[in-house]
Amino acid sequence: MLSKLFSELKRLPRYAILLAALTALGMTAGLYRLYAGLGATTNMSKVFPWGVWISFDLTTVALSGGAFTLAALVYVFHMHDLHAATRPTVLFGLLGYSSVLVILFFDLGRWDRFWHFIVYPNINSALFEVSWCIAIYSIILIYEFSPVIVERFGNNRLLEWIKKLTIPMVIAGITLSSMHQSSLGTLFIVMSPRLHPLWHSMLLPVFFLLSSIPAGISLIIIGSIVSDMLFGHSLSQRVLEKLGWLMPWFLGLYLALKLGELLVTEELGLLFSSGKYSLLFWLELVVGVIVPMILFSIKSVRWNRWGTLTAAMLVAAGIVLNRFDATWFAILPRQGVTYSPHWLELALLVGVASGVLLVFTILSTYFPVFVETMPTRKPQEAAVEAGRAERAPALSGD
Amino acid sequence: MSRNHTYGFLIDASRCIDCRACLVACSVENDVPMEHTRIWMKGTGVMGKFPDLQRYTAPYHCMHCLDPSCVSACTVGALQQNEDGIVTYDDKRCIGCRYCMYACPFEIPNFEWDQRLALIVKCDLCVNRLAEGGQPACAATCPTQAILFGKREEMLALAHARIEDAPHRYVNHVYGEFENGGTSTFYISPVSFEQMGMPITDETRSPAHFNRLVTHGTPAVAATVAVAMSGAYLAIKRQSADNAAAEQASDGRPDDHE
Ligand code: SF4
Numbered sequence: 043m044l045s046k047l048f049s050e051l052k053r054l055p056r057y058a059i060l061l062a063a064l065t066a067l068g069m070t071a072g073l074y075r076l077y078a079g080l081g082a083t084t085n086m087s088k089v090f091p092w093g094v095w096i097s098f099d100l101t102t103v104a105l106s107g108g109a110f111t112l113a114a115l116v117y118v119f120h121m122h123d124l125h126a127a128t129r130p131t132v133l134f135g136l137l138g139y140s141s142v143l144v145i146l147f148f149d150l151g152r153w154d155r156f157w158h159f160i161v162y163p164n165i166n167s168a169l170f171e172v173s174w175c176i177a178i179y180s181i182i183l184i185y186e187f188s189p190v191i192v193e194r195f196g197n198n199r200l201l202e203w204i205k206k207l208t209i210p211m212v213i214a215g216i217t218l219s220s221m222h223q224s225s226l227g228t229l230f231i232v233m234s235p236r237l238h239p240l241w242h243s244m245l246l247p248v249f250f251l252l253s254s255i256p257a258g259i260s261l262i263i264i265g266s267i268v269s270d271m272l273f274g275h276s277l278s279q280r281v282l283e284k285l286g287w288l289m290p291w292f293l294g295l296y297l298a299l300k301l302g303e304l305l306v307t308e309e310l311g312l313l314f315s316s317g318k319y320s321l322l323f324w325l326e327l328v329v330g331v332i333v334p335m336i337l338f339s340i341k342s343v344r345w346n347r348w349g350t351l352t353a354a355m356l357v358a359a360g361i362v363l364n365r366f367d368a369t370w371f372a373i374l375p376r377q378g379v380t381y382s383p384h385w386l387e388l389a390l391l392v393g394v395a396s397g398v399l400l401v402f403t404i405l406s407t408y409f410p411v412f413v414e415t416m417p418t419r420k421p422q423e424a425a426v427e428a429g430r431a432e433r434a435p436a437l438s439g440d
Numbered sequence: 441m442s443r444n445h446t447y448g449f450l451i452d453a454s455r456c457i458d459c460r461a462c463l464v465a466c467s468v469e470n471d472v473p474m475e476h477t478r479i480w481m482k483g484t485g486v487m488g489k490f491p492d493l494q495r496y497t498a499p500y501h502c503m504h505c506l507d508p509s510c511v512s513a514c515t516v517g518a519l520q521q522n523e524d525g526i527v528t529y530d531d532k533r534c535i536g537c538r539y540c541m542y543a544c545p546f547e548i549p550n551f552e553w554d555q556r557l558a559l560i561v562k563c564d565l566c567v568n569r570l571a572e573g574g575q576p577a578c579a580a581t582c583p584t585q586a587i588l589f590g591k592r593e594e595m596l597a598l599a600h601a602r603i604e605d606a607p608h609r610y611v612n613h614v615y616g617e618f619e620n621g622g623t624s625t626f627y628i629s630p631v632s633f634e635q636m637g638m639p640i641t642d643e644t645r646s647p648a649h650f651n652r653l654v655t656h657g658t659p660a661v662a663a664t665v666a667v668a669m670s671g672a673y674l675a676i677k678r679q680s681a682d683n684a685a686a687e688q689a690s691d692g693r694p695d696d697h698e
């Protein structure tokens with residue numbers, strides 16, 4: 043019995059041990075934070091009451107936008123050849139949101155009251171809306187991922203039943219995502235005295251929603267190529283090309299709105315006059331938007347694996363920088379006080395991120411996460427996967 | 441907002457002698473340890489050249505804004521504006537998310553950084569003392585009447601009257617009259633408020649107003665997204681059903697949805 047378990051565990055890749063160790067360390071840091079309070083374990087202050095944890099949360103939510111974008115493309119716009127990407131993407135989204143919830147828990151001064159948002163609504167509060175949408179959307183993501191688990195245990199009746207709800211659940215998921223992706227931008231509207239005017243805008247909710255779409259797509263592309271390296275499974279270049287083709291449209295619209303807003307509010311001058319802030323803004327737009335927009339417009343780049351990966355990484359980096367700017371770098375200091383994270387803040391982040399990767403590894407080792415993707419090596423294993431998919435054709439079809 | 445804004449403060453920096461009796465009074469009256477204070481000192485620091493030295497100070501606490509950003513932001517409604525316009529804090533509700541600290545343009549909400557279960561600390565205008573017919577502890581204690589408390593309109597009128605009576609003694613600015621869309625705490629000072637170290641906000645309308653514009657629009661946007669997505673799904677489904685035969689022939693992949 044025990045030896046069977048052991049041999050099962052041996053199927054996990056080696057680096058799982060490293061991930062487990064980092065997770066344990068991070069959780070220790072988290073427990074210490076709960077014990078010692080926020081003052082001793084973080085560098086947050088009255089002037090910077092939010093730190094790198096919030097930056098991480100906003101970044102992760104944006105990068106997890108792939109789940110709702112893909113659901114819209116596949117189920118609403120019937121782009122069925124993207125279907126192969128849904129399982130890994132939904133799983134990434136689910137784990138992304140879970141990590142956000144875990145970090146938020148450690149971030150709250152009264153973590154024992156995290157459930158208060160359910161019973162004490164403030165409908166004016168963007169953070170209230172974000173909490174609700176993320177909570178419900180996490181349930182939808184669990185639902186969207188559930189076929190993978192159910193399939194593993196071969197319960198076809200349950201599977202049929204789950205499939206029947208797909209479309210309404212997907213549309214609810216898209217709606218909730220649009221709401222919380224945009225509301226995360228709304229969060230900063232009330233902070234106008236603190237957020238640099240290059241970032242502060244009444245269009246913040248539109249910017250955040252719009253940018254979460256290319257952010258999500260970029261993560262699908264990166265995830266696919268990384269899983270090729272780790273698990274020997276990937277989306278076909280034909281599918282990646284299709285995703286890449288979408289990018290310039292979203293990035294272009296985002297760029298036009300960003301600059302258009304500065305034009306209308308007569309803040310274009312800030313692009314040159316704000317020193318460090320101008321530089322950050324340019325970096326975001328040139329490296330994260332304009333360059334990948336050009337790259338993705340070139341057909342030969344889209345058909346090239348490394349070209350696609352490079353462009354996708356640039357988009358992701360631009361979004362990461364944008365969310366870090368809005369939550370940290372572009373928050374104006376007061377009384378000369380600035381912020382940089384305490385090592386325990388970083389330790390918790392590393393721990394939670396490792397935990398998420400560990401769960402991803404475990405699930406994709408033991409459950410049919412990659413059934414529809416192309417096996418790129420290890421032919422024997424690929425044959426096993428293919429056989430499994432054949433035995434249950436109805437399951438992989440949708 | 442349809443509320444009465446009954447009370448107000450007038451704080452006169454030319455009268456404050458930096459004795460900090462108000463800080464002690466607030467701490468004792470409200471049982472708040474000094475390190476989690478609800479009230480601070482703002483000041484110019486030492487100005488000028490010896491022997492012509494000058495230094496101005498003023499106590500600094502919640503402005504009790506007319507349209508408070510913190511109330512608009514608070515996730516769980518722990519911060520509320522009562523029927524007298526006083527911005528109160530409910531320590532039974534607060535989850536310690538600290539959004540109010542960023543939302544407040546005056547950096548008023550304070551946090552118990554050293555506590556295991558940490559809460560916000562904020563001036564509640566001594567509502568309990570008011571209910572008993574008293575004055576806020578800080579105003580009642582001030583030996584030089586640098587902090588006056590009374591009806592909001594009277595405090596505002598007095599602020600302007602003092603500036604008019606002695607224009608050489610004050611800068612012509614009643615801080616708090618328009619800041620953040622108007623507040624219930626007014627400052628007058630012999631030097632600019634920038635020099636006093638007070639936050640300078642250009643907004644004459646509270647950011648809370650713009651926040652509500654967006655958050656109240658969200659349900660409509662959500663409904664639009666849901667309807668648009670359902671519509672797109674049905675339209676494309678019908679179209680692809682029409683083309684199903686042709687697609688099947690060319691694609692070889694059966695469209696097996698539902
Ligand atoms: S000063 Fe700050 S804490 Fe006080 S009511 Fe205004 S926004 Fe709220």
Ligand code: SF4
Nearest residue numbers: 514534535537538540
């Ligand atoms: S810290 Fe407390 S009072 Fe402040 S916004 Fe969060 S829940 Fe509200």
Ligand code: SF4
Nearest residue numbers: 466563565566576578
């Ligand atoms: S009004 Fe009361 S709670 Fe507010 S600063 Fe004065 S003494 Fe403290």
